[in-house]
Amino acid sequence: MTRWFRLRTYRPPDRAPDRHAANGLLLSAVAALALHIHRQPLWLSLGVCGMLAWRYLVENYSWRSPGRLLRWGLLIAALVAVINTYGTLLGREAGISLLALLVGLKILEIRSLRDYFVSVFLLYFLTLGAFLFSQSLITAALAMIVAVVTTAALVRLSLPNTFPASEGVRLTLAILWRAIPIMLLLYLLFPRIQGSLWGLPGDAFAARTGLSDTVVPGSFNALSSDDAVAFRVHFTGPAPPAHQLYWRSLVLSHTDGTAWSRSGADRIAVNTEAWRFRGDGPPVSYTVDYEATGHHWLVALDLPAMVPATAIAHPGFVLEAKKRVEQRIHYAMRSYPAHDISELTPAAREFHLRAPRPASARIQELVDEWRRGSDPVDAALRFFNEQDFHYTLSPPLLADDTLDAFMFGTRRGYCEHYATAFAMLMRHTGIPSRLVVGYQGGVWNDAGDYLVVRQTDAHAWTEVWRDGRGWIRVDPTAAVAPERIELGMTALQALLAQGALPGELEAATIRALLEGRWLARQWSRLGMYWDAANTAWNRWVMAYGPARQLRLLQSLGFETPSWLQVATTLFIGIGALLLVLAATLLTKRDKPDPVAASYRRFCAKLGRSGLARHAHEGPMDFYQRISAARPELAPDCKRIIGLYIMLRYGGVTRPDFVDQLRWRVRHFTAAGHRAARTAPP
């Protein structure tokens, strides 16, 4: 048996926390619930608050605690209510609701110190739950506040009642502050693994928005009002002009006459060598921080010239991630302003001309006229531009024959309407065409020097095959409302909101409309800084995964870091940090005692003039010796030593006496007297 096992331990007994400790716990429970309140049904928030209120009354106003029967009843009611609301007890949303209810029930039934601790631990877990829904900077900040309040409540659980709450908060902050280096070390070096340990619940990535791979006129409606960020782009060099910012996501070449979707051929994975393009300018290098979509497809500037390691290529310069994008990803890209010159086989040409619905008489007449002209594409664009087509985000509903009704009836719509109509018209004309969906434009963030593209920037355009030239991008929306392309969707929406009609505006009018008020501009500037902070947060906090960790480790000198090496580094690092902290925390810092310091100085002055105090000599004895050896010093020394005795032994704690002592010692000179005495007469 080792010595360790024989060692007797002395553990303080559990003490019953008082009502102040209970109130601290209740406060932290309210704070943790507040993190979730906007996602939870009202009945749940009210229910849990009710339970907490009951506990508050029990603690502070001697109410009766609920009995066992009632507690079981509440538990069953909670389970039933959660199942009733979500249809399950599992999953993210239901799980958090259940956890919140358990917190309420646990706090309601608290008896022992252990119940308090369990409650605190549940609160920590509830706080963690907020991160499953949002990992934003603001969530992190709020969660940190909750964690501090909860930890301060923990401090009070095992301490005497004389320890005030403010001390608890201060102590928590002090410990948190000192814990930061260790936290960072753990965060950066703890081995990250790719993917999850077990299957994620089905609703883990619920309610994401983004592009869909089927387009029917009107399907972008949800996107146009969703100003969530789709992705952010950092350009290595100068950013391309606005009219080149076509972010390509999907190519849809199959249509049933109304809806457009991907054909089987579009889904085939291809080698990038099948991608052939002709460049119209210098390459553009950039990185994309792409938000989670729950889908595979990615975005790239028209046209991508490479495939990121985590993606595969499809025909039509389409990139897809190897795995569904279930969290924000980051990839580097290079694109050329170019057009697709991949070979169009006769079968493919036939496919890209398919028009399942026959053209109406009016349409047929129109396309026949275009075909007779020199360039049907130009003629079609002119038609859109010159006829009274209008860009609007709330177009009227279309009747049965969508194309005919749109071209000769409503003439109101947005990108989807124009792109699908144009592609269909081209097919009727006999020009192979396809639909491209993605995003167009984006808003430049000056604070962070990057481009923010939102879901509102979702866009659809067409590509037509011109023999000898390849697939040429044609954006009929630009013919109707050039502001959409030149100014971007955000500006366009601002114009629309002010009742302007895009496509018929003078530049000066637009500028006047867009300048807005000073306050609005400042607000948007503030928004930019906020977005820039969030982007930095996303890049360094949330996107920190195995790949980034590997890069970090390699930059630290680990060529091929092994698990063991990293673990060893981690342990040594933590040990070293703890030692440094221990050195600062545990070594006693002697507060300089002004009285002792003054006396030392006084003795040193005398020592220099040959009257050193003996180590054993008390102040009285020393004085006797001074007055015998140097009577002329006696009056000064008497005052100084008198003050010293009074302050040191007399129990006198008067600051003015300390000052006086210091002053007298400073102005005391033993050498001067000696000089005077030894000077020749």
Added chain:
Amino acid sequence: MDTAPVGPAADVHVLGRRRLYMLPTRNGLYFALLLLVMLLAAVNYNNGLAYGFTFTLAAVGLVSMLYTQRNVSGLRVTVKDAEPVFAGQSAQFPIHIHNASDTRRPGVWVLSDTQSRCLDFAPQSSRPLALTVAAERRGYLQCPVFSVSSTFPFGLLYTWAKPMRPASRCLVYPAPGPRLPWPHEPAASQRHHRGQSLDGDDFVGLRTYQPADPPRHVHWKAAARGAGWLTKRFGDSTGGELWLDWAATHGGRMDERLGVICRWVLDAERAGLRYGLRLPDLEIEPDSGGRHLHRCLRSLALWDPGYE
């Protein structure tokens, strides 16, 4: 003049780092479990913020180790001998704990097998307390083993000092037995002074102050000098002489017989008599006064006849 019966031998322990141990409490183990579950959630959801939160709590837990240790480390514990008591009473070992640092130390526990006390130390402060032990048998009672412990700040870890075994002890007099008649009438020209020996006309001496003594008998001058609290005794200086003899206690077990003598000694002292003690191998000449009383009681407490 009476003096303190036993010299104030003091044991000083400074709770240095090498004398401190630390383990997680049961709640601390639950906390570790919580961290593990949180880590699993972070890994499973690949959630950076969850990683960050888990590691923050873990780091806070690690740093709190230092705070736990600091709460106890460097305390100076002084243990003194306890005042003598009679068997059956409780010995009170005075413990004095000094916090010389500039940090507050709340929730410092002093723990022995039978006792636990929680103290809160302000910066640069001291706290006295008494370790109470039941004195069951006469003789020397050793100060019990005790330790200083704390779960500060979070109750997740506890640190305790290597158990202290101070040399301090308490002299335990035999328990006074039932009141029996004197073994013989005190010698001639005596007067009994049963009851308050403070009464009478002549000043006969001083003894240490007891709470029941009337204030007018307190020796204020001595108290003012700082010589301790003394009570002036008045009585008839012509007390009788009494031999308290082992042989006069008839039969019974040794402790019972010692108890009888103990009672006689106390009664005789209170009565203001001059009394002597006669044990099989020990004899104390008749005298009176606190020092003599203590000498007699001490002899009774420690007397070891070597047989029974």
